[in-house]
Amino acid sequence: MTTRMLNEATTSKVTVPALDYDAVVIGAGIAGLYQLIRLRELGMRVRVIEAGTEVGGTWYWNRYPGARFDSESYSYCYSFSKELLQEWNWTEHFAPQPETLRYLQHVADRFDLRRDIQFNTRVLAAHWHEAWRGWELTLADGSRMRARFLITGIGALSVPTLPRLEGLDSFKGESCHTARWPHEPVSFAGKRVAVIGTGATGVQTIQEVAKTAAHLTVFQRTPNWCAPLHNGPITDEEQREIKASYPDIFRRCQETNASFLHSADPRSALEVSDDERETFFEKRYGERGFGIWVGNFRDILTDPRANALISDFVARKIRQRVHDPVLAEKLIPKNHGFGTRRLPLETHYYEVYNQPNVELVDLTETPIERITPEGIQTRTRAFDFDMIIYATGFDALTGAYDHIDMRGVGGQTLKDQWRGGAKTFAGMQVAGFPNLLMVMGPHSVLGNIPRSIEYNVEWVSDLLRHLRDRGLTRVEARPESVLSWMETVRKLSIGLLSNDVDSWATGVNRNLAHKQTRVLSRYSGSAPDFRAHCNAVAANGYRELQLD
Numbered sequence: 001m002t003t004r005m006l007n008e009a010t011t012s013k014v015t016v017p018a019l020d021y022d023a024v025v026i027g028a029g030i031a032g033l034y035q036l037i038r039l040r041e042l043g044m045r046v047r048v049i050e051a052g053t054e055v056g057g058t059w060y061w062n063r064y065p066g067a068r069f070d071s072e073s074y075s076y077c078y079s080f081s082k083e084l085l086q087e088w089n090w091t092e093h094f095a096p097q098p099e100t101l102r103y104l105q106h107v108a109d110r111f112d113l114r115r116d117i118q119f120n121t122r123v124l125a126a127h128w129h130e131a132w133r134g135w136e137l138t139l140a141d142g143s144r145m146r147a148r149f150l151i152t153g154i155g156a157l158s159v160p161t162l163p164r165l166e167g168l169d170s171f172k173g174e175s176c177h178t179a180r181w182p183h184e185p186v187s188f189a190g191k192r193v194a195v196i197g198t199g200a201t202g203v204q205t206i207q208e209v210a211k212t213a214a215h216l217t218v219f220q221r222t223p224n225w226c227a228p229l230h231n232g233p234i235t236d237e238e239q240r241e242i243k244a245s246y247p248d249i250f251r252r253c254q255e256t257n258a259s260f261l262h263s264a265d266p267r268s269a270l271e272v273s274d275d276e277r278e279t280f281f282e283k284r285y286g287e288r289g290f291g292i293w294v295g296n297f298r299d300i301l302t303d304p305r306a307n308a309l310i311s312d313f314v315a316r317k318i319r320q321r322v323h324d325p326v327l328a329e330k331l332i333p334k335n336h337g338f339g340t341r342r343l344p345l346e347t348h349y350y351e352v353y354n355q356p357n358v359e360l361v362d363l364t365e366t367p368i369e370r371i372t373p374e375g376i377q378t379r380t381r382a383f384d385f386d387m388i389i390y391a392t393g394f395d396a397l398t399g400a401y402d403h404i405d406m407r408g409v410g411g412q413t414l415k416d417q418w419r420g421g422a423k424t425f426a427g428m429q430v431a432g433f434p435n436l437l438m439v440m441g442p443h444s445v446l447g448n449i450p451r452s453i454e455y456n457v458e459w460v461s462d463l464l465r466h467l468r469d470r471g472l473t474r475v476e477a478r479p480e481s482v483l484s485w486m487e488t489v490r491k492l493s494i495g496l497l498s499n500d501v502d503s504w505a506t507g508v509n510r511n512l513a514h515k516q517t518r519v520l521s522r523y524s525g526s527a528p529d530f531r532a533h534c535n536a537v538a539a540n541g542y543r544e545l546q547l548d
């Protein structure tokens with residue numbers, strides 16, 4: 001294939017330039033690394049372009065204090081290599097960021113991936129050329145490269161957003177977005193620190209900074225429901241059990257709705273007695289990981305009455321854990337139910353607010369007016385800080401695409417096509433953008449991300465094998481397939497309480513002028529259904545796609 005794809009060819013009208021690569025992959029995170037492995041197996045000549053200086057993607061950029069994942073380590077890792085599974089020892093049930101980064105570095109070394117990765121390189125533009133059926137990329141250093149296929153592993157949460165506040169650059173102390181955390185160690189000892197944002201990132205940051213900062217002020221606009229992570233070290237015996245049960249672990253992840261180890265209880269929260277329900281909630285609250293969220297009664301995320309019951313339970317927990325009742329009420333969400341935004345898992349998060357060195361500022365009462373050279377000015381008070389940490393989230397799902405000048409057939413820009421919301425086929429293809437294959441693009445399945453990535457990468461690789469075996473060089477989603485997929489996504493979103501709540505998952509980011517209203521930005525069906533749909537597309541010869 002390599003020779004056939006790279007061959008220079010000439011038609012009577014157009015001189016087709018030589019392609020530099022069969023495929024360029026953007027991003028050397030979990031998606032890009034695995035995609036590289038699969039494309040090599042197909043015999044393709046591949047280049048991975050990575051903006052960072054190392055592999056790791058999310059785990060390279062998000063090195064803020066306390067960063068770790070909320071999926072069990074042994075369910076989050078790659079499943080494709082038995083040897084890799086056996087040789088890698090996770091040390092904690094939920095590994096911290098440095099360990100996950102080391103793991104991905106190990107994968108890069110073990111499979112000799114670095115020789116095909118170009119680090120420190122940002123892709124500025126990607127333009128489709130119909131004449132020679134390929135993508136031309138412009139890199140930040142001005143160089144260009146041409147490839148038949150363009151595969152994006154650029155992440156759903158990879159473009160950080162800062163508040164739109166006057167004076168942001170005037171602050172004289174240290175300041176940083178959590179996703180752009182310095183590589184050098186950062187000390188909080190003796191410092192007056194501000195954290196803005198209380199999403200999954202803010203919660204992890206706050207509970208860590210509070211340990212050593214002289215004073216921590218948390219600026220909260222919307223409280224989020226949080227539940228205990230119950231992390232702990234993996235004992236030798238557990239390590240042996242985990243290694244012996246990897247096939248079961250991954251089989252289980254295949255079966256559950258969101259690819260986590262936890263699956264919903266088939267009962268309704270409304271059909272059991274009060275005692276039974278309370279005992280069940282208590283059990284889940286005391287267990288590791290996302291069980292309280294995705295392993296709860298089947299209707300807590302769909303039926304407002306069931307949701308009110310779990311919300312009431314968790315609110316009572318917060319009241320028990322936070323000594324000051326006024327403060328406790330501020331930490332209890334009032335505008336959305338439990339689990340209707342991505343649930344941050346925590347370790348002594350609520351207890352942090354009992355510490356004398358921690359203060360909560362409720363921005364609904366006293367909004368921030370501006371950042372000053374000394375700190376933060378709210379409507380009622382001027383705060384002085386040594387450090388301001390922005391845990392203010394991401395331009396989610398489409399942001400990484402908007403940051404590349406992507407042009408498809410006829411020079412149309414992806415940004416224009418996606419104005420008012422992305423439109424994709426299975427989150428992997430876009431009409432008018434041939435040979436662009438997105439790993440985890442908008443409307444792909446989310447949940448336990450590496451599980452979804454592995455599936456996406458394998459589907460894309462199978463499609464490329466299909467093309468190779470038939471001597472085809474162009475693949476594009478048919479417009480009607482995109483319409484049909486968007487209708488599927490719309491139907492699946494009905495009845496899920498989370499789709500009636502503002503969050504990155506519904507496309508809202510108050511820091512971005514163009515993301516003020518909800519759009520159909522993600523697939524909210526189950527992972528098994530997503531895979532069944534995509535498997536059927538492949539089994540039927542990719543009729544939803546135009547192959548040439």
Ligand code: NAP
Pocket residue numbers: 068069070071157162163164196197198199200201202204219220221222342363391392393394504510511
């Ligand atoms: P996020 O969930 O979007 O939270 C951003 C926070 O910043 C929110 O509390 C938001 O308040 C606040 N904020 C934003 N702009 C603000 C402003 N101008 N003034 C005051 N507050 C402002 O972002 P995230 O916490 O980075 O998490 C994003 C996603 O990444 C998570 O949902 C999760 O999927 C993933 N993540 C995973 C892990 C993990 O696995 N443990 C850890 C971190 C992140 P509003 O709610 O009022 O907008």
